[in-house]
Amino acid sequence: MNFHMLALVVVLLVGLEQSWAASCVVDSFTVKEDFDPKRYAGKWYALQKKDPEGLFLQDNISAEYTIGDDGSMVASSKGRVTLFGFWVVCADMAAQYTVPDSANPGKMFMNYQGLASYLSSGGDNYWVIDTDYENYAITYACRTLKDDGSCEDGYSLIFSRNPRGLPPTIQRSIRAKQEEICMAGQFEPVLQSGKCPITFLLIQPFLHQVITKCFFLDGLCSRSSFPT
Numbered sequence: 001m002n003f004h005m006l007a008l009v010v011v012l013l014v015g016l017e018q019s020w021a022a023s024c025v026v027d028s029f030t031v032k033e034d035f036d037p038k039r040y041a042g043k044w045y046a047l048q049k050k051d052p053e054g055l056f057l058q059d060n061i062s063a064e065y066t067i068g069d070d071g072s073m074v075a076s077s078k079g080r081v082t083l084f085g086f087w088v089v090c091a092d093m094a095a096q097y098t099v100p101d102s103a104n105p106g107k108m109f110m111n112y113q114g115l116a117s118y119l120s121s122g123g124d125n126y127w128v129i130d131t132d133y134e135n136y137a138i139t140y141a142c143r144t145l146k147d148d149g150s151c152e153d154g155y156s157l158i159f160s161r162n163p164r165g166l167p168p169t170i171q172r173s174i175r176a177k178q179e180e181i182c183m184a185g186q187f188e189p190v191l192q193s194g195k196c197p198i199t200f201l202l203i204q205p206f207l208h209q210v211i212t213k214c215f216f217l218d219g220l221c222s223r224s225s226f227p228t
Contacts, residue, residue, distance in 0.1 A: 024182035025149035026142045031106030032128045037073045037097075039133040041065045044159035046079070047166065048174075048187040052143055052155040057081055057091065059191035061157070073097040073108075080195075097126060110141075129156075130177050136160055136170050138177050156183055163192040 046061035057079030065075045075095045082088050092115040097108045110126035124141040131137035142154035158174055160166050166174070178184045 035106035045163040048158035
């Protein structure tokens with residue numbers, strides 16, 4: 001390969017890299033047009049997920065969305081998670097949603113709280129990338145942006161009204177949306193066995209002692225948050 005050919009290849013690679021970076025700018029992602037929270041309300045089951053950095057719900061993830069008298073959306077959700085590398089429990093969460101820009105209701109902000117005292121509260125963007133309200137929904141959040149506007153640390157969930165799965169035609173549409181948010185190939189399936197064998201509320205007194213020991217004696221554990 002001569003010098004001119006090598007230079008051409010380098011230019012092409014740089015161009016492709018810049019094009020990819022531009023297409024992955026988070027602010028360029030589109031969400032569900034004219035998102036209707038009333039149609040979105042009800043029970044959803046997570047079938048796939050792309051985790052953020054740190055701890056995250058691992059399986060049996062579900063969320064129930066309701067609309068208040070003032071039109072605001074709230075959710076109660078749960079899912080299993082492993083604490084300390086061995087203790088599998090069911091984490092119960094609550095969340096409230098606000099719409100920063102009424103012209104774009106599919107881009108919401110979510111405040112979430114763990115229903116056990118040792119689960120921390122927090123906030124994330126909650127974007128409904130797409131949904132048909134009756135079968136599937138794709139949600140997205142980016143916690144940290146890179147200098148070029150693409151996402152450094154983000155997560156996404158594929159929801160279904162049916163915990164047993166989605167038909168192939170819908171799966172193809174979902175894969176296309178995963179590519180649009182630059183997360184193709186990063187999702188993993190979410191088990192839906194219908195089991196949350198132990199809840200935080202039932203074992204809270206015991207775990208409080210364990211976590212207190214971690215904080216003040218060993219210094220090995222940290223509080224965890226599990227948004228939906």
